[in-house]
Amino acid sequence: MTTFDSAMRHAQSLDAQDPLASKRQEFSLPQGVIYLDGNSLGALPKSVASRMQQAITEEWGVGLIRSWNDAAWYPAPQRVGAQIAAMVGAKPHEVITCDSTTVNLFKVLCAAALAQPNRKTFICEEGNFPTDAYITESTAALYGKRILLAHQGNIEEVIAQAGGDLCAVALTHVHYKTGRMLDMARVTQLVQAQGGRMIWDLAHSAGVINVQLNAAKVDYAVGCGYKYLNGGPGAPAYVYVREDLHADLQQPLQGWHGHAVPFAFEQGYRPHATLDRLLVGTASQLSLIALEEALRVYAGLDMQAVRSKSKSLTQLFIELYDSHIAPFGLELASPRQASERGSQVSFTHAHGYPIMQALIARGVIGDFRAPDILRFGFAPLYVSHEDCVKAIQILQEILQSQSWQQDKYQARKAVT
Amino acid sequence: MTTFDSAMRHAQSLDAQDPLASKRQEFSLPQGVIYLDGNSLGALPKSVASRMQQAITEEWGVGLIRSWNDAAWYPAPQRVGAQIAAMVGAKPHEVITCDSTTVNLFKVLCAAALAQPNRKTFICEEGNFPTDAYITESTAALYGKRILLAHQGNIEEVIAQAGGDLCAVALTHVHYKTGRMLDMARVTQLVQAQGGRMIWDLAHSAGVINVQLNAAKVDYAVGCGYKYLNGGPGAPAYVYVREDLHADLQQPLQGWHGHAVPFAFEQGYRPHATLDRLLVGTASQLSLIALEEALRVYAGLDMQAVRSKSKSLTQLFIELYDSHIAPFGLELASPRQASERGSQVSFTHAHGYPIMQALIARGVIGDFRAPDILRFGFAPLYVSHEDCVKAIQILQEILQSQSWQQDKYQARKAVT
Numbered sequence: 001m002t003t004f005d006s007a008m009r010h011a012q013s014l015d016a017q018d019p020l021a022s023k024r025q026e027f028s029l030p031q032g033v034i035y036l037d038g039n040s041l042g043a044l045p046k047s048v049a050s051r052m053q054q055a056i057t058e059e060w061g062v063g064l065i066r067s068w069n070d071a072a073w074y075p076a077p078q079r080v081g082a083q084i085a086a087m088v089g090a091k092p093h094e095v096i097t098c099d100s101t102t103v104n105l106f107k108v109l110c111a112a113a114l115a116q117p118n119r120k121t122f123i124c125e126e127g128n129f130p131t132d133a134y135i136t137e138s139t140a141a142l143y144g145k146r147i148l149l150a151h152q153g154n155i156e157e158v159i160a161q162a163g164g165d166l167c168a169v170a171l172t173h174v175h176y177k178t179g180r181m182l183d184m185a186r187v188t189q190l191v192q193a194q195g196g197r198m199i200w201d202l203a204h205s206a207g208v209i210n211v212q213l214n215a216a217k218v219d220y221a222v223g224c225g226y227k228y229l230n231g232g233p234g235a236p237a238y239v240y241v242r243e244d245l246h247a248d249l250q251q252p253l254q255g256w257h258g259h260a261v262p263f264a265f266e267q268g269y270r271p272h273a274t275l276d277r278l279l280v281g282t283a284s285q286l287s288l289i290a291l292e293e294a295l296r297v298y299a300g301l302d303m304q305a306v307r308s309k310s311k312s313l314t315q316l317f318i319e320l321y322d323s324h325i326a327p328f329g330l331e332l333a334s335p336r337q338a339s340e341r342g343s344q345v346s347f348t349h350a351h352g353y354p355i356m357q358a359l360i361a362r363g364v365i366g367d368f369r370a371p372d373i374l375r376f377g378f379a380p381l382y383v384s385h386e387d388c389v390k391a392i393q394i395l396q397e398i399l400q401s402q403s404w405q406q407d408k409y410q411a412r413k414a415v416t
Numbered sequence: 417m418t419t420f421d422s423a424m425r426h427a428q429s430l431d432a433q434d435p436l437a438s439k440r441q442e443f444s445l446p447q448g449v450i451y452l453d454g455n456s457l458g459a460l461p462k463s464v465a466s467r468m469q470q471a472i473t474e475e476w477g478v479g480l481i482r483s484w485n486d487a488a489w490y491p492a493p494q495r496v497g498a499q500i501a502a503m504v505g506a507k508p509h510e511v512i513t514c515d516s517t518t519v520n521l522f523k524v525l526c527a528a529a530l531a532q533p534n535r536k537t538f539i540c541e542e543g544n545f546p547t548d549a550y551i552t553e554s555t556a557a558l559y560g561k562r563i564l565l566a567h568q569g570n571i572e573e574v575i576a577q578a579g580g581d582l583c584a585v586a587l588t589h590v591h592y593k594t595g596r597m598l599d600m601a602r603v604t605q606l607v608q609a610q611g612g613r614m615i616w617d618l619a620h621s622a623g624v625i626n627v628q629l630n631a632a633k634v635d636y637a638v639g640c641g642y643k644y645l646n647g648g649p650g651a652p653a654y655v656y657v658r659e660d661l662h663a664d665l666q667q668p669l670q671g672w673h674g675h676a677v678p679f680a681f682e683q684g685y686r687p688h689a690t691l692d693r694l695l696v697g698t699a700s701q702l703s704l705i706a707l708e709e710a711l712r713v714y715a716g717l718d719m720q721a722v723r724s725k726s727k728s729l730t731q732l733f734i735e736l737y738d739s740h741i742a743p744f745g746l747e748l749a750s751p752r753q754a755s756e757r758g759s760q761v762s763f764t765h766a767h768g769y770p771i772m773q774a775l776i777a778r779g780v781i782g783d784f785r786a787p788d789i790l791r792f793g794f795a796p797l798y799v800s801h802e803d804c805v806k807a808i809q810i811l812q813e814i815l816q817s818q819s820w821q822q823d824k825y826q827a828r829k830a831v832t
Contacts, residue, residue: 103515396686
């Protein structure tokens with residue numbers, strides 16, 4: 001007890017100095033829950049519910065079709081894109097919000113393939129989030145590319161090996177299982193030095209890392225709206241393309257919203273002059289409105305401050321793990337070096353699944369990733385240092401009492 | 417006046433016998449509006465607002481990540497697909513809800529191309545909704561197909577011309593401008609007689625026509641959720657594949673939700689055994705919930721009764737046009753034969769745009785499609801025969817007074 005008492009006093013002093021502490025009040029968090037899964041589904045920003053009610057009853061219910069103009073539905077993909085651009089170091093017109101991350105990754109992989117038809121190598125990461133591998137595989141098949149697999153430890157060698165045949169490299173900035181973060185600027189530079197195009201998946205970076213796409217001269221990036229951006233379940237995704245690549249940008253998902261003049265209803269496709277050419281069908285407007293409202297919690301925030309708090313939370317969590325959890329056989333799967341770590345701390349344990357179920361039953365919500373990963377995500381806008389201490393204390397109790405061995409925690413269920 | 421008085425009495429007697437009349441109360445329609453644009457954005461079913469509030473505050477806000485299981489978010493694409501299947505004459509597992517109509521059309525065009533690699537001809541319709549043409553064009557380029565253009569008048573000859581080289585035909589069942597409906601069973605049979613695959617776009621059919629996909633042995637179909645299905649702006653789309661085609665179904669948008677075991681996080685793609693293989697990224701859950709709730713207004717309805725009312729409304733509208741509008745130079749662009757007409761009546765006029773603007777200003781909401789089409793859609797669940805009379809009366813007043821010539825109605829704006 002004494003140990004946790006002193007840890008709690010330390011955590012409270014860190015929280016007292018936290019410049020982002022007041023942000024927590026902008027979220028609706030259930031009583032009795034410590035939510036460490038914002039890397040899977042972000043918590044609900046309080047203002048979303050009333051904004052959505054207005055959108056449904058007034059904009060849709062009363063405005064009806066007129067709201068595409070009168071309620072500015074039509075320019076929402078660009079407007080929300082600009083909000084996200086401000087968070088990832090891009091220009092407002094370099095990001096557009098649409099479709100899913102996988103579909104957007106398909107668009108930019110195709111764009112890279114079409115831009116460099118004579119270069120035949122894609123590199124993707126073994127152990128990356130599977131959807132990235134699946135879509136890279138199928139795009140490679142469409143355009144006659146071969147795939148070289150790299151892993152986080154040998155990416156630089158594999159890039160060198162591809163040499164002048166390198167067409168594009170698709171990597172995730174922060175690994176979904178381990179939280180390990182790659183050096184965006186360095187890897188991008190190495191890829192471009194071979195004449196290849198660099199694609200980053202920002203699923204686990206945007207909203208917690210001070211991502212600087214322009215400074216790193218990144219070619220393409222994609223990301224999702226429902227993790228740290230708090231856009232709600234299945235929120236629209238986004239795609240970034242550096243502005244000098246817009247003019248020649250081609251991709252096969254040619255839809256009417258990407259046409260130069262969508263409402264002229266021309267029969268032949270002519271791509272829009274801007275990034276609008278990545279739009280396909282009608283925007284998922286209700287979901288876009290939820291995401292737009294959710295992003296207001298980030299308005300005017302310094303992403304460096306967000307990143308600092310993220311480091312502070314994960315650092316404390318690892319320190320508490322060292323003192324209280326390591327003896328029970330959980331292995332740390334995330335980097336100890338803060339500069340190599342996203343906003344996530346993961347452990348491995350052979351019985352990771354029932355341990356996580358027991359934790360969730362006690363109100364500490366992280367998640368499990370097969371075969372043996374316990375993940376904890378730290379959303380700096382609503383997670384406190386005090387939450388870290390409480391979560392570790394509960395985890396220790398579960399491990400000590402072995403309560404995770406109860407039958408009810410052993411049954412396997414799908415989780416996203 | 418006498419003429420409209422008698423027309424109104426006739427309309428009221430038709431409304432009095434309308435078995436669907438009570439359905440109107442299930443929609444939230446603004447005062448003073450006659451809404452004839454359900455073919456562009458369906459009206460708001462009243463129960464959607466409270467259902468969405470619950471989904472946001474309870475399922476997202478309190479349930480958080482747990483709601484993927486506990487609130488049955490995960491199986492929503494299949495569940496909503498089954499609701500739609502019941503409306504279009506398909507088996508529950510033959511329809512899945514996901515992505516946009518254009519993206520789904522891409523998937524089934526690719527599926528047809530991959531299934532019949534040696535057949536090199538796609539047929540699409542000149543004058544079809546442009547996005548269908550754009551995506552057919554780009555899919556043809558990916559798989560080395562040529563495109564034969566047909567129009568509604570010569571489709572049968574073009575199918576015969578393609579002969580044994582025919583791979584797939586993509587047509588829209590009800591034309592977006594004229595409302596002309598093709599004979600689904602006959603065209604499907606002709607295409608299949610040549611060994612080709614038939615793809616129908618049901619954007620303007622589902623929810624108003626008694627579509628019978630299984631009876632017509634249709635191979636593939638796609639459609640959108642935001643028109644007559646009333647799912648809200650940019651609602652998710654759906655895709656149908658006949659069950660005997662599921663086992664060999666391939667398409668390049670390989671995402672983790674289409675994997676055989678999504679939560680095993682396998683690195684290699686193995687398609688799911690079912691139509692789930694058409695899923696790509698995480699489902700747009702908030703939009704799916706809105707669509708699912710909206711579809712409840714159709715639960716248990718006989719689609720033949722819906723179709724009968726649709727015919728009755730459009731028939732009356734055309735009769736009223738003949739007596740009151742034709743003299744002002746608007747030409748009827750829709751078929752007079754009810755069996756050849758969807759739930760839409762269109763006129764052409766050189767000044768169609770300002771005339772429609774003047775109508776909208778008087779509360780009669782239809783829409784305009786370049787270059788000269790005035791469209792009126794009749795959603796049988798909330799449009800009455802009385803609405804038809806009132807709309808024609810206001811249109812006649814506008815034409816008689818030439819109020820559409822005012823400057824404020826001449827300015828061009830984009831509309832969807």
